[in-house]
Amino acid sequence: MTNKELKLKSVYLRKNILKYIYKAKAGHTGGSLSCVDTLNVLYNRVLNIDPQNFRTPDRDRYIQSKGHCVEALFVTLADRGFFPESDLETLCQHQSHYIGHPTKKVNGVEQNTGALGHGLSICVGEAIAAKLDKKNHRIFTLLGDGELPEGSNWEAFLSAAHYKLDNLYAILDYNKQQITGSNKEVMNTDSVHEKLEAFGWAVKEVDGHNLEELEKALNNGPLEDGKPSFIIAHTIKGKGVSFMEGNIKWHHGVPSPEQFELAQKELDEAGALI
Amino acid sequence: MGKANQEIFSETMQELAATDRNIIAVTSDSRGSGKLVPFGQKYPNQIVEVGIAEQNLVGVAAGLASAGKKAFAISPACFLTARSLEQIKNDVSYSDNPVKLVGISAGVSYGALGTTHHSLHDYAVLRAINNMIIVAPADNFETQQAVRHAAALDKPIYLRFGKKAMPFLNESNQSFEFGKGRIVRKGDDMAIIAAGETVYPAWQAAKTLEEEHGVKATVVSMHTIKPLDTQLLDELLANGRPIITVEEHMVYGGLGEACASYLFQQGAKNPFHIMGIPDEYTITGSQEEIFNHYGISRDGIKAEALGLLKL
Numbered sequence: 315m316t317n318k319e320l321k322l323k324s325v326y327l328r329k330n331i332l333k334y335i336y337k338a339k340a341g342h343t344g345g346s347l348s349c350v351d352t353l354n355v356l357y358n359r360v361l362n363i364d365p366q367n368f369r370t371p372d373r374d375r376y377i378q379s380k381g382h383c384v385e386a387l388f389v390t391l392a393d394r395g396f397f398p399e400s401d402l403e404t405l406c407q408h409q410s411h412y413i414g415h416p417t418k419k420v421n422g423v424e425q426n427t428g429a430l431g432h433g434l435s436i437c438v439g440e441a442i443a444a445k446l447d448k449k450n451h452r453i454f455t456l457l458g459d460g461e462l463p464e465g466s467n468w469e470a471f472l473s474a475a476h477y478k479l480d481n482l483y484a485i486l487d488y489n490k491q492q493i494t495g496s497n498k499e500v501m502n503t504d505s506v507h508e509k510l511e512a513f514g515w516a517v518k519e520v521d522g523h524n525l526e527e528l529e530k531a532l533n534n535g536p537l538e539d540g541k542p543s544f545i546i547a548h549t550i551k552g553k554g555v556s557f558m559e560g561n562i563k564w565h566h567g568v569p570s571p572e573q574f575e576l577a578q579k580e581l582d583e584a585g586a587l588i
Numbered sequence: 589m590g591k592a593n594q595e596i597f598s599e600t601m602q603e604l605a606a607t608d609r610n611i612i613a614v615t616s617d618s619r620g621s622g623k624l625v626p627f628g629q630k631y632p633n634q635i636v637e638v639g640i641a642e643q644n645l646v647g648v649a650a651g652l653a654s655a656g657k658k659a660f661a662i663s664p665a666c667f668l669t670a671r672s673l674e675q676i677k678n679d680v681s682y683s684d685n686p687v688k689l690v691g692i693s694a695g696v697s698y699g700a701l702g703t704t705h706h707s708l709h710d711y712a713v714l715r716a717i718n719n720m721i722i723v724a725p726a727d728n729f730e731t732q733q734a735v736r737h738a739a740a741l742d743k744p745i746y747l748r749f750g751k752k753a754m755p756f757l758n759e760s761n762q763s764f765e766f767g768k769g770r771i772v773r774k775g776d777d778m779a780i781i782a783a784g785e786t787v788y789p790a791w792q793a794a795k796t797l798e799e800e801h802g803v804k805a806t807v808v809s810m811h812t813i814k815p816l817d818t819q820l821l822d823e824l825l826a827n828g829r830p831i832i833t834v835e836e837h838m839v840y841g842g843l844g845e846a847c848a849s850y851l852f853q854q855g856a857k858n859p860f861h862i863m864g865i866p867d868e869y870t871i872t873g874s875q876e877e878i879f880n881h882y883g884i885s886r887d888g889i890k891a892e893a894l895g896l897l898k899l
Binding site for chain 2: 344371397416418426427428429431432434435436437438439440441442443445446447466470473476477488585
């Protein structure tokens with residue numbers, strides 16, 4: 315896949331996020347749009363995984379700690395061939411496996427997540443197991459900035475550095491907003507770079523909407539041997555749709571028919587410029 | 589007299605680790621309390637220390653289990669089943685990662701340390717979580733069997749151990765299966781259903797009832813609180829005999845209420861009483877003193893039995 319095709323895929327995935335949230339009349343719109351570039355790069359450039367034979371022991375792991383942005387994960391998995399995209403027509407419907415958070419009942423999902431502050435600890439366990447077994451696969455998680463205050467994350471940060479888990483990569487979808495307002499207003503997580511370095515992680519900041527930068531940060535081995543890698547992906551909540559960008563009402567806002575059409579048009583126009 | 593069940597836990601872990609490198613003990617600065625210091629010395633690559641961080645303990649164990657390790661997450665029951673409850677609910681049970689949760693120094697084993705260190709809620713909270721087996725072995729035999737069976741099990745399980753040396757109960761009944769109560773004494777006049785470290789005083793009470801009053805009681809070690817052995821309960825309720833349950837747990841939500849719920853729904857009219865720790869600020873003292881205070885003792889259980897039998 316060329317870089318251009320990868321960029322076009324981000325547009326397509328954004329359109330699908332909105333399509334299925336619009337259909338389901340529910341979903342985490344702003345956060346899904348902020349993290350989908352990371353997912354696009356992970357699933358199409360980074361992760362060593364086989365949609366037809368997902369649970370092979372040596373696969374790379376991706377565990378989405380910010381489980382509520384499941385729409386970004388589902389559209390990416392569908393696009394990557396883990397299940398037919400038409401399955402997403404049932405999103406959030408009675409007895410559908412495609413619910414509002416990741417579940418292992420969906421092919422390609424590693425763990426059931428949704429409660430915040432859980433993904434990283436599970437990744438630490440996976441990463442320790444890989445080290446014990448002398449395996450080379452890598453473990454990735456996506457954290458939301460809103461979940462950073464969960465104390466369990468900081469327990470996990472300590473242990474990942476203690477065990478020198480350089481096979482572990484945590485990506486922070488740093489859109490700096492959460493359901494109530496900005497991170498700064500709700501619970502200040504400033505200096506996250508310095509905090510994580512102080513916890514013994516190697517840290518790199520990237521533009522979370524720049525696919526090349528993301529790929530470079532995630533595909534060149536650990537940022538530093540002997541340390542877990544923390545990638546701060548600076549993002550914009552609602553990225554790609556002008557009236558959603560940076561507006562917290564779109565945290566889990568569902569577009570009206572007019573807004574939906576307008577958003578699709580904007581994304582098509584953006585795609586045409588790539 | 590045998591050893592403390594948690595010592596047998598540690599010995600069995602060593603026995604299993606000798607031939608299975610996938611056996612992993614995950615500890616939260618709890619290897620001393622869990623009698624796992626020798627395990628750690630013998631198998632340094634099979635122990636993962638997370639420090640005093642119980643949420644991470646269970647999350648890390650879930651990750652290890654997901655990667656195919658036989659992960660035992662070991663921490664005092666009071667912390668394990670409260671501090672890490674959300675990790676148990678989501679990362680173990682809901683995600684179906686076959687972690688073996690090991691609650692050590694359970695119940696009021698840490699009697700004099702106070703309520704912070706008591707676990708009188710663990711059966712109740714874990715019973716309310718889908719996909720969780722709850723086991724409180726009574727003696728060294730059941731402990732060894734439970735640990736071996738848990739290691740081979742591909743499902744989430746909670747094992748609960750105390751720190752007091754336990755006697756050997758009924759060596760003639762050496763059968764063990766999760767979900768099957770173990771009868772440690774037989775009699776038709778009444779039944780005492782107990783779990784964990786309360787089985788011994790129940791057994792003592794039954795012995796005294798027979799010697800002093802000619803009352804013959806069946807004593808069941810209902811080591812598996814969930815799933816409950818309803819087949820055995822059907823047999824016990826059959827002749828309308830009085831039934832007493834005894835547990836080192838609050839009387840709400842534990843073994844007694846599990847039995848009561850089943851029996852009542854079967855239309856049982858047996859005289860029935862739940863013995864355990866009442867809903868109050870628990871007194872302190874040694875485990876034995878607390879047991880005696882609340883009647884979880886040979887004499888206390890005997891007195892309750894005589895009351896139900898109207899003797």
